[in-house]
Each structure stands twice: as structure tokens, then as C-alpha cells.
Amino acid sequence: MRCRFIIAGVGLAAVLGAGITVYAGWYDISATDQHLAPTYWLLDTGMRRSIKYRARGIAAPDLADPARIRDGAFLYRQHCLQCHGAPGVAPAPFALGMTPVPVPLVHTARSWTPAEMFWVVKEGIKMTGMPAWKYRLSDEHIWAVVAYLPAMAHMTPEQFARARVFPPQPASPEEAPSVEPSAKRGVEAINQYACVTCHEIPGIVGANAPVGPTLAGVASRVMLGGVLPNSPENMVRWLRTPPHFAPLTAMPDLGVTERDARDIAAYLATLK
Amino acid sequence: MRLALAIALVLSGCSGEAPPSLGGNPENGKLLLRQFACGSCHSIPGVANASGNVGPPLAGVAKRVYLGGVLPNTPENMASFIREPHKADPRTAMPAMGVTEAHARDMVAYLYTLK
Numbered sequence: 001m002r003c004r005f006i007i008a009g010v011g012l013a014a015v016l017g018a019g020i021t022v023y024a025g026w027y028d029i030s031a032t033d034q035h036l037a038p039t040y041w042l043l044d045t046g047m048r049r050s051i052k053y054r055a056r057g058i059a060a061p062d063l064a065d066p067a068r069i070r071d072g073a074f075l076y077r078q079h080c081l082q083c084h085g086a087p088g089v090a091p092a093p094f095a096l097g098m099t100p101v102p103v104p105l106v107h108t109a110r111s112w113t114p115a116e117m118f119w120v121v122k123e124g125i126k127m128t129g130m131p132a133w134k135y136r137l138s139d140e141h142i143w144a145v146v147a148y149l150p151a152m153a154h155m156t157p158e159q160f161a162r163a164r165v166f167p168p169q170p171a172s173p174e175e176a177p178s179v180e181p182s183a184k185r186g187v188e189a190i191n192q193y194a195c196v197t198c199h200e201i202p203g204i205v206g207a208n209a210p211v212g213p214t215l216a217g218v219a220s221r222v223m224l225g226g227v228l229p230n231s232p233e234n235m236v237r238w239l240r241t242p243p244h245f246a247p248l249t250a251m252p253d254l255g256v257t258e259r260d261a262r263d264i265a266a267y268l269a270t271l272k
Numbered sequence: 273m274r275l276a277l278a279i280a281l282v283l284s285g286c287s288g289e290a291p292p293s294l295g296g297n298p299e300n301g302k303l304l305l306r307q308f309a310c311g312s313c314h315s316i317p318g319v320a321n322a323s324g325n326v327g328p329p330l331a332g333v334a335k336r337v338y339l340g341g342v343l344p345n346t347p348e349n350m351a352s353f354i355r356e357p358h359k360a361d362p363r364t365a366m367p368a369m370g371v372t373e374a375h376a377r378d379m380v381a382y383l384y385t386l387k
Contacts, residue, residue: 200332211337213328222313222326225341226364242341248361249341 031099047125051116054123058115063147071168072148075141079133080105088157098129109149117146135192135260141168177259186267189260198251202271212251219272225249235265293384294347294377301382308369310379317386327366334384340364347384351376 021027035043062068076086083095083102095102108117121142124132133142152160187204190196196206200214224230224238227246237244239261242251256264302319305311311322315329336345343349343360352359354376357366371379 198337209337210332210335212341213336214332217325217329220325221328223365226327226361226366246341246361246363248363250338251341 031097034099043127047128051112051120051125055113055116055119058118060114060118060146061143063114063143063150065147068144068147069151070166071141072144072146073151073163074165074167075137075145076148076152077165079137080145083129086152087155087160089160100128102129105149106153109153114146117149118142121145132192135189135257144168177262179259181262181266183263183266183270186263186265189256189264190267193254193256193260193264195264201268203267215268215271217271219269225251232265232269235268236261239264294351294380296374296377296379296381298378298381298385301378301380304371304375304379305382308371308375308379310369313366316383318382330383331386334387340366347380350380350383354379 034040081089082092083098084105085091085095085102087106090096091102112120120130121137122132122134122139124130124134137145155163190201190204191206195201196204197209198211200208200210200216202216218230221230224234225242225246227249228234228238236258240256240258241253242249243253305316305319305322310316310330311319311324313324313326314322315324315331316322317331333345339345339350339353340357340361342364343353349360351373354369355371355373356368357364358368
């Protein structure tokens with residue numbers, strides 16, 4: 001009986017101590033303060049297990065296809081090199097200041113399966129700085145990067161430096177989405193286009209900074225951006241190119257695709 | 273851990289800094305906001321019948337970064353935007369209501385209490 005009290009007391013003290021540490025600001029959130037070894041191990045193991053679990057069932061296309069590898073060589077230099085470096089090439093100075101520091105993908109390509117790498121590039125990893133490319137690159141282009149990684153991992157620095165790269169074929173013009181707008185997908189898109197960093201949006205967890213107006217009740221608001229009568233169609237148009245309707249607006253064109261704009265609008269339509 | 277960090281971040285945002293002011297009278301501003309029918313287009317906490325949803329709600333407008341999506345929020349800019357919205361954005365649907373400079377100062381004093 002007494003033993004149980006002691007355990008409960010120690011547990012309570014631990015929770016209280018953790019709470020005080022966080023609230024008093026004693027926890028060092030800086031990127032120059034590496035995690036303690038056990039914390040690092042826990043986070044790293046959790047990440048690895050999560051990737052393996054989430055990537056199961058993803059089927060890779062033909063990754064030996066030279067055209068695919070060629071496209072990947074260009075995309076890698078455009079989107080990955082700055083943080084991950086390459087044979088004989090250091091990451092950009094800003095990337096060296098990140099915690100965790102981005103890993104060299106020459107090693108990744110030797111230790112992860114293509115499906116796992118595809119999943120990581122597409123979905124990103126929260127709390128690491130690895131962004132999701134899902135809303136920026138097509139699946140085809142993500143596979144091109146994945147196909148290129150093993151090739152890069154077997155290059156000498158000299159081979160990498162001398163390689164000539166060519167941009168992929170321009171993507172075919174955006175087609176009108178054939179799927180029904182999905183408010184559920186809109187929630188993800190709202191985060192991926194950073195809407196929640198400048199607007200308070202009920203139901204979305206995020207910075208909710210009041211840069212622009214709150215979107216609570218936006219479904220029944222009469223005007224959008226003070227300039228455009230609110231309708232389901234106009235909401236999609238506004239989301240895609242705000243400066244087209246309000247040339248002086250601080251709200252930027254975020255490169256929202258037609259499909260993503262429709263999904264975001266579907267969610268915003270629920271905010272009555 | 274993330275929850276705790278989120279709480280810490282939220283709390284750290286609450287600093288007790290005094291609002292910049294043009295020296296207007298907030299109580300008078302509250303009455304003026306009603307007199308100029310601001311509430312028919314905006315919901316405004318504390319102002320009777322102010323529940324319009326033509327433009328954005330003015331709850332928290334003191335902390336909003338942009339006015340009308342175009343003008344950085346300062347007391348001076350807010351007064352100017354209330355008086356002549358079209359000067360800042362020729363396309364805005366918000367009309368000029370014939371607010372005098374003194375009245376605008378009072379309105380700003382009240383709106384800056386809405387944090």
C-alpha cells in the first residue's frame with residue numbers, strides 16, 4: 001500500500017517538474033542545443049518505425065529507367081541539394097544550422113527502400129525541417145528523385161561535378177479536377193499552403209496569427225478580401241490569385257492548384 | 273511535449289504593452305461606431321447590434337497586421353482607412369462614411385481595445 005503511494009507521488013512530481021520546466025522556459029528550444037542521447041534515440045527510433053510502417057504497400061515504378069534518373073538528377077539539384085549536399089558538395093550554410101542537420105542522402109540511398117524514400121519525400125517529417133513535397137511535385141517527379149538517389153550514391157565527387165543535367169519535360173497543363181471537392185483533404189491543404197499562419201481558422205491547429213482577418217464565419221461573409229462578392233466559385237478564384245482581384249492586397253499568390261483551391265473552399269464552406 | 277510547448281508559446285505571446293494611441297476617447301468611439309452603422313457590415317464586440325458579416329469581424333482587430341488586407345495596422349493608418357478606405361484600396365467595397373478626423377480618432381481608440 002505504501003509502495004503504491006510512493007510510486008504515485010514520484011509520478012506526480014515528475015509531471016509537475018516537466019510542467020514547470022516548460023512553463024518557466026528552462027527547456028532549451030534552441031537549434032544549437034542538441035537533444036540528450038536518450039531523447040535523440042527515442043525520436044530517431046520513432047521516426048524510423050513510423051516511416052517503415054507508413055511506407056508499406058507502396059509499389060515502385062521502374063526505377064532503372066534512364067529517363068527517370070535523368071529527370072531526378074535535375075530535380076535533386078533544384079530541390080534537395082541545398083539541404084542534403086551531394087558527393088563533394090556541402091549543404092548550404094543555412095542548412096548546417098538546422099537541428100536535426102539534414103542527412104547526406106548518399107547514405108540514405110543505401111539504407112532505405114525506394115518506397116520508404118518516396119513516402120518521406122512526399123509526406124515530409126514534422127519537427128525536422130523535411131518538407132512534404134506532395135503539393136509541390138507530382139508523384140512522377142518524386143519517383144524520379146528516388147530513382148536518382150542510388151545513382152548519386154555511387155558517384156565520385158568528380159563524376160557528380162561533371163554530370164550535365166537537363167530539365168524534365170514541362171508538365172502537361174493542369175487539367176480540371178475530376179474528383180469531387182473534399183473538405184477533409186482541404187484541411188491538409190490549408191496547412192500545406194500555410195493559410196493558418198496568417199488567419200485564425202476554426203478547427204485548424206496552427207499559428208493562427210492575425211495577419212489577415214479571422215475565417216470564422218467566412219462561409220456567410222458577404223465580401224472576400226473586401227473586393228469580391230463571396231460565392232463558392234469566387235472563393236476558389238480568390239484562393240488561387242488574390243492579387244488578380246485586389247492588386248494591392250498583402251495576401252500573396254501561393255500557387256494553389258485548382259483542385260487544392262476547391263478542397264480548401266469546401267472546408268471553408270463549413271465555417272458558417 | 274508538443275502540447276506543453278504550444279501552451280508555452282501561447283503564454284509567451286501575452287505581453288502587457290500599452291496600445292499606441294492617437295489620444296481619442298474610446299467610450300465615445302464605441303458610440304460613434306454605432307452611429308456610423310459600422311455594425312451593419314462588421315461584427316464589433318461591445319457595440320450594440322454590431323453583427324454584420326459583410327466585412328471581417330473586428331474582434332481582435334488591435335492585433336491584426338493588415339487593415340483591409342492592404343495597409344499595415346497602426347493607429348494612424350486605421351484612422352485614415354476608416355475615413356478614406358479607397359485611398360488605400362481603390363477596389364474595396366468599404367465606403368467612405370464621412371467620418372471626421374476627430375471621430376475617427378475616437379473610433380480607433382475603441383477598436384484598439386479589441387485585442
